[in-house]
Amino acid sequence: SYELTQPPSVSVSPGQTASITCSGDKLGDKYVSWYQQRPGQSPLLVIYQDNKRPSGIPERFSGSNSGNTATLTISGTQPMDEADYYCQAWDSGKVVFGGGTKLTVL
Amino acid sequence: QLQLQESGSGLVKPSQTLSLTCDVSGGSISSGGYSWNWIRQPPGKDLEWIGYIYQSGNTYYNPSLKSRVTMSVDRSKNKVSLNLSSVTAADTAVYYCARGAAEAGTYWFDPWGQGTLVTVSS
Numbered sequence: 001s002y003e004l005t006q007p008p009s010v011s012v013s014p015g016q017t018a019s020i021t022c023s024g025d026k027l028g029d030k031y032v033s034w035y036q037q038r039p040g041q042s043p044l045l046v047i048y049q050d051n052k053r054p055s056g057i058p059e060r061f062s063g064s065n066s067g068n069t070a071t072l073t074i075s076g077t078q079p080m081d082e083a084d085y086y087c088q089a090w091d092s093g094k095v096v097f098g099g100g101t102k103l104t105v106l
Numbered sequence: 107q108l109q110l111q112e113s114g115s116g117l118v119k120p121s122q123t124l125s126l127t128c129d130v131s132g133g134s135i136s137s138g139g140y141s142w143n144w145i146r147q148p149p150g151k152d153l154e155w156i157g158y159i160y161q162s163g164n165t166y167y168n169p170s171l172k173s174r175v176t177m178s179v180d181r182s183k184n185k186v187s188l189n190l191s192s193v194t195a196a197d198t199a200v201y202y203c204a205r206g207a208a209e210a211g212t213y214w215f216d217p218w219g220q221g222t223l224v225t226v227s228s
Contacts, residue, residue, distance in 0.1 A: 031213075033214040035153075035215070042202055042220050048207075048216070049209070049212050049214070054216060086152075090208075094169070097154070
């Protein structure tokens with residue numbers, strides 16, 4: 001079955017750029033979505049179709065996808081961005097989630 | 107603004123059936139060609155997609171759970187339901203309802219309900 005791999009944790013200083021990766025076989029041939037989950041909250045869509053932002057999501061969130069790796073980039077990271085981030089793709093009619101990355105802003 | 111609210115049995119005994127409902131407000135289940143999905147997250151663990159149902163009643167379940175899952179839709183009440191049979195402790199999780207959108211080989215979930223915790227224990 002298809003698998004998506006994320007680093008367990010990423011740390012970033014406030015105001016700096018955070019990059020969270022998601023790896024999978026030929027992932028660049030698929031579309032990737034990203035979700036933010038703050039503690040005790042439900043996931044929130046922040047990126048879909050690799051690089052599109054839903055209404056209401058700040059411009060500092062961006063995405064890219066090429067080769068075997070998709071990347072969520074948060075520019076000018078704010079303390080409120082501290083959360084778990086999950087990537088997600090669609091493979092052979094099945095939804096696949098990555099294992100999640102805990103973003104720490106310190 | 108579309109809102110989803112899960113409800114149902116919070117405590118289920120092993121081998122019994124877990125039953126949950128997702129009430130949709132601020133929009134119709136029957137509009138827009140969206141799917142209605144169930145996704146779960148065991149405490150401290152990753153997200154697992156359970157499956158989806160369309161307003162037509164068409165379903166698709168995660169193969170790993172397919173033998174135990176049944177989803178239904180009630181268009182008159184604007185709600186979808188999930189039944190998961192023969193539960194074990196491994197089914198303990200927060201269960202989310204989410205609207206799914208599909209386009210050109212991609213699929214995403216927006217919005218999500220707040221989730222409901224289901225514990226399987228005797």
